[in-house]
Amino acid sequence: MRRSGASPPRIDSGVAARVRGDFAFRGLVLVLSLIATIPLLLILAFIIVRGASSINWQFITELPKPMGEPGGGISNAIVGTLLLVVIATVVSVPLGVIAGIFLSERGKSRLGSVVRISVETLMGIPSIVLGIVAYVWIVRPMGHFSALSGGLSLAMIMLPVITLSTEETLLMIPVTLREAALALGVSYPRTIMRVILPAGMSGIITGVLLAVARSAGETAPLLFTAFGNPFMTVNIFKPMASLPQTIFNYATSPYPEWQSLAWGAAFVLLVIVLTLNVVTKLVTSRWKIQF
Amino acid sequence: MKLSRIAVLALVLCAAAALGFGQSIELVGAGATFPAPFYTKLFDEYNKQFGVKVNYQAIGSGGGQTQLKNKTVDFGASDVVVTDENAKSFPMPFLSIPMVAGSVVITYNLPGSPELKLTPDIVADIFLGTIKKWNDGRIVALNPSVKLPNTAMTVVHRSDGSGTTAVFSDYLAKVSADWKTRVGVGQSLNWPVGVGGKGNPGVAGLVKQLPGGVGYVELIYALQNNMPYALLKNKSGAFIKASLASTSEAANVTIPVDVTKVSLTDSDAAAGYPISTFTWLLVYAEQNYDNRPKAKVEAMMKMIWWMTHEGQQYAEVLSYAKLPKAVVDKAEAILRAVTYGGAPVLK
Amino acid sequence: MLGGIAVSVLLIAIFFSLLLSSRSALVANGFRFLTGATWDPVTDTFQSLPFVIGTLLTSLVALVIATVLSLALGVLMGEYFRSGLFAGIMRTAVELLAGIPSVVYGFIGLFFFVPAVRVIQTAIGAPPYGVGIFTSALLLAFMILPYSASIGREMISLVPADLKEAALSLGATPSETIWKVTLPYARSGILGGVLLSLGRALGETMAVTMVIGNSNSLTFDILGPGNTMASVIANEFSEASSNVYLGSLIEIALLLFVISTLINIAGKIVVNRMAAV
Numbered sequence: 001m002r003r004s005g006a007s008p009p010r011i012d013s014g015v016a017a018r019v020r021g022d023f024a025f026r027g028l029v030l031v032l033s034l035i036a037t038i039p040l041l042l043i044l045a046f047i048i049v050r051g052a053s054s055i056n057w058q059f060i061t062e063l064p065k066p067m068g069e070p071g072g073g074i075s076n077a078i079v080g081t082l083l084l085v086v087i088a089t090v091v092s093v094p095l096g097v098i099a100g101i102f103l104s105e106r107g108k109s110r111l112g113s114v115v116r117i118s119v120e121t122l123m124g125i126p127s128i129v130l131g132i133v134a135y136v137w138i139v140r141p142m143g144h145f146s147a148l149s150g151g152l153s154l155a156m157i158m159l160p161v162i163t164l165s166t167e168e169t170l171l172m173i174p175v176t177l178r179e180a181a182l183a184l185g186v187s188y189p190r191t192i193m194r195v196i197l198p199a200g201m202s203g204i205i206t207g208v209l210l211a212v213a214r215s216a217g218e219t220a221p222l223l224f225t226a227f228g229n230p231f232m233t234v235n236i237f238k239p240m241a242s243l244p245q246t247i248f249n250y251a252t253s254p255y256p257e258w259q260s261l262a263w264g265a266a267f268v269l270l271v272i273v274l275t276l277n278v279v280t281k282l283v284t285s286r287w288k289i290q291f
Numbered sequence: 292m293k294l295s296r297i298a299v300l301a302l303v304l305c306a307a308a309a310l311g312f313g314q315s316i317e318l319v320g321a322g323a324t325f326p327a328p329f330y331t332k333l334f335d336e337y338n339k340q341f342g343v344k345v346n347y348q349a350i351g352s353g354g355g356q357t358q359l360k361n362k363t364v365d366f367g368a369s370d371v372v373v374t375d376e377n378a379k380s381f382p383m384p385f386l387s388i389p390m391v392a393g394s395v396v397i398t399y400n401l402p403g404s405p406e407l408k409l410t411p412d413i414v415a416d417i418f419l420g421t422i423k424k425w426n427d428g429r430i431v432a433l434n435p436s437v438k439l440p441n442t443a444m445t446v447v448h449r450s451d452g453s454g455t456t457a458v459f460s461d462y463l464a465k466v467s468a469d470w471k472t473r474v475g476v477g478q479s480l481n482w483p484v485g486v487g488g489k490g491n492p493g494v495a496g497l498v499k500q501l502p503g504g505v506g507y508v509e510l511i512y513a514l515q516n517n518m519p520y521a522l523l524k525n526k527s528g529a530f531i532k533a534s535l536a537s538t539s540e541a542a543n544v545t546i547p548v549d550v551t552k553v554s555l556t557d558s559d560a561a562a563g564y565p566i567s568t569f570t571w572l573l574v575y576a577e578q579n580y581d582n583r584p585k586a587k588v589e590a591m592m593k594m595i596w597w598m599t600h601e602g603q604q605y606a607e608v609l610s611y612a613k614l615p616k617a618v619v620d621k622a623e624a625i626l627r628a629v630t631y632g633g634a635p636v637l638k
Numbered sequence: 639m640l641g642g643i644a645v646s647v648l649l650i651a652i653f654f655s656l657l658l659s660s661r662s663a664l665v666a667n668g669f670r671f672l673t674g675a676t677w678d679p680v681t682d683t684f685q686s687l688p689f690v691i692g693t694l695l696t697s698l699v700a701l702v703i704a705t706v707l708s709l710a711l712g713v714l715m716g717e718y719f720r721s722g723l724f725a726g727i728m729r730t731a732v733e734l735l736a737g738i739p740s741v742v743y744g745f746i747g748l749f750f751f752v753p754a755v756r757v758i759q760t761a762i763g764a765p766p767y768g769v770g771i772f773t774s775a776l777l778l779a780f781m782i783l784p785y786s787a788s789i790g791r792e793m794i795s796l797v798p799a800d801l802k803e804a805a806l807s808l809g810a811t812p813s814e815t816i817w818k819v820t821l822p823y824a825r826s827g828i829l830g831g832v833l834l835s836l837g838r839a840l841g842e843t844m845a846v847t848m849v850i851g852n853s854n855s856l857t858f859d860i861l862g863p864g865n866t867m868a869s870v871i872a873n874e875f876s877e878a879s880s881n882v883y884l885g886s887l888i889e890i891a892l893l894l895f896v897i898s899t900l901i902n903i904a905g906k907i908v909v910n911r912m913a914a915v
Contacts, residue, residue: 025813032710066331102642124902126841217739254496353877450852452877477680487852
C-alpha cells in the first residue's frame, strides 16, 4: 500500500495535455513543412525519370518532325534559349549594373527612392505584360516576330533583379575602400570601374546568373515576340524557338511522341536552371570577399 | 574589361545576324491547327525537294488572320474566309486560296470507345449544356446496342480563336435555332459550358484525358490519337461517318463564281459528311510591300501552287480530301491574280 | 546616374505604352469593362469581371494554402531548426522550388495534379474535370510558397528573444510560445509576406493557363474551370482580330499591371514597417 507523501508528485492532467499538444504541434509543423516540399520531389522524380529517357544524341541534334510523326529533337529550342538569354544579358547587365551602382551610392536620396520604387515595381510586373510591351515596341514596328524582341522582353525581366543584387553587393563593400581610392586621387569613374566593381564582381555575377536562371524559364512573353520556329536559326531578326515554349506546345498536345520531347526539354531546362541556382549558392559562400 | 567583353558579344551577334541574311529562302506562316498536320507534312516535303524553309506556327485561324493583318507573317492560314467586316481592317486587299478539305468530328471519351450515332439537335444541345449526361434518353434511343454510362458530359471547346470553331458553329447555327440565338457563329464564342483547350491538339488532349469528355476536332486528330468519333445524321437523313470519302462527297458541290462564298456545312450531298469545310491560305494581293524581295515572293507563290497541285497527293493519307478539279481551277485563277509591282508573279 | 533614371523612365514608358495601345478599347468598353461579365468576341463585348474574379479566386485559395504551409516552414526554420544539416536541406529545397520555371510546374500539374484532383472530384461526386480553379490554385500555392516562407522565417526570427523567454519562464510550452507570442508579434510582417506573394500569384501565367480549363464565363465554382487575366491574354493575344479585341486584351494587361503594382507596394510597406521596428 502506498504511503501518502512518499509517492512521486503526479503531473497535473492539464499540463500533460499541454505537453501532448506541444508534441502534436511540432509534428504538425514538420508534416506541413514536408508537404511543402512535395512538388519539388515530384518534379525531380517525374522529370528525371521520364525526361532522362528521352535524352539521346538524336534529341539534342535534330529538329522537330511534323505532327504525329515519331522521332525528332529539340536542337533548335536549345540554341534558341541560349541566344535569347545572351541577348537579354547583353542588354540588361550594363543598364542593371549602372542602376545598381546608382542605388548603392544615392539610394537614400529623394531621386534614389524614386528609382528604387521604379525598380521594385518593374520586378513585380507580370512577365506577360512585359511581353505585350515588347510586342508593341518591337514586333509591330518591325513587322515580324524576332528573337530580338523576345530577348528584349527577357531583358526587362532580368533588369530589376540585376539592379537590386548589384546594389546589395556594392553596399557590402566597406566605404573605406572607396574613400582610400578617392583619397589617393583616383577619379570617381575610375574608382567605380577599377576598385568597386572588381571587389563586388562575384556578387554581381551571382545576381546575373540568378536573373539568367529566371529568364531562361520564362514562356509567356515569348509567345508573341520570339514566336517559335521549327527550324534552326541564329539570326536574331527572325522568330526563334525556345525550351520553355517547346515544353508548353508539346506538353499540351495529345501526341505521345511530342509529350516525351516535352519531358526531355523540361529535363534540359531544369538542369540548366537548377545548375545555375546551385552554382550561385556555391559562388556566394566560397568567394565572399573577406575584409 | 567588362565593357570590352560586351562589345565582343555584340559583334558576334551582329555577325550572326549578318550570316543569317545569306541563308536560303525562309517563309513564315501562321494560323489554323485544323490543317496543320497536312501543312507541316507538305512543308517538310517541299523543303526536302526544293530547299525552301517554312516556319508554320499553328496558333489558330484567328491568329493567322491577325498576324497577316499585322504583316508579321508571309501568309496566314484560316479555316474560314475572313468576314467582310474584319476584312475592312486589313491594310491592303488580300486573297483567299482554297487548299484542302477536311471534316470536323465530334469525339468523346467513354469506356470501350463505342461508335455513337448522333443527330444535329442532340449535338447542339450537348454543346449548349442542355444535355448533361451520357445516358440521356435521346442518345440512348439512337444507340440501343451501346451501354451508355451515367457519366456527366464535360464539353471541351477551343480557348483560342479558331476556324474549326467557326465552321462548327456555322453548322450548329444552321441546324439549331437555339444555338443561333444564344451563341451564334464565330471564331471565339461565349460558350455556355465547358473547358477550353488550345488548338485542335489541346481539345483532343483534354477529351482524351477527361472521362465523359466530348469535343470537336478535325478528323485527323481523332484518328492519330485513336479516339472514337460520332456518326452524324446529315440533311438527307443518313448517318455518315467522317472519312476521306464522305468529306470528298461534301466537297463536291457546285462552286459559286466567288469560290470564297462556298459553304460545305449541312451538306446537301446524299453521302456527304455534314461538318466539312475547305481551308484557306491568305496572302496579300499585291506582294510588293515592306520591301519584300521578289525572290521570296516568287518562292512563296511557287510553293502555294505546288501545294494545290502536286502537294495534294499527301492529303488522302492523312484523311483530308483533295480539292475537286473545279476548286483547283478557281485556285489557279486566284494564284495568278497575285501581283508583284503590278505584274502577276505566276505566269 | 543616368542609369538609375533610365529605369524609372522605362517604367513610365511601359505604363503609357499600355495606356495608349488600349485607348480604342478603353473608349469602346467604358466603365462596364470592370463590372460586366461577358467576354464575347462575336459581338465585340469585352468585360473583364470573369477574369478578375478568376484571378482573385485562384490567388486567394492559393494564398490560404501557401500561408499555412509557409507558416509551418517559417516556424520550422525560424524556431525549431535554425541551423544544421536538416535546416540547410529544407532551405535549399525551398529555394530550388523558387527556381523552377512556371511552365514546368504546369507540366507537372497536367500529369500529376490534374489526375489527382480528378480522383478527388469523382470521389465526392463532382464533375471530374481535373482542370479548374482549385487545381491551378494548388499549383500557385507551391509556386509562391518560397517567397512567403522566406519572409515568414525572417519575421519570426526577428521576434525579440526576451519576449519568448518570458513566456517560457512563465511555464508555456514551446509551441504555446510560438502560437501565442511569436506569431502574433510577427503578424504584420507575415501579412506583408502574404501580400507580396499575392502580388506574385496574380501575374502567374503559364502554369495557370495549362490547368485552369480556360472557361470565359463568370464562375465561383472552385472545382470547375475558370480563367484568369494573365491566362486569357496568353490564350487570345496572338489572334485577336479586331482592334477593339486586341485593345481589350491590352486593357486587361493594364489592369493587371495596376493591381499587382498596388498589392506589391502595400506588401513592401507592411514588411518594411515590421523590419524597422
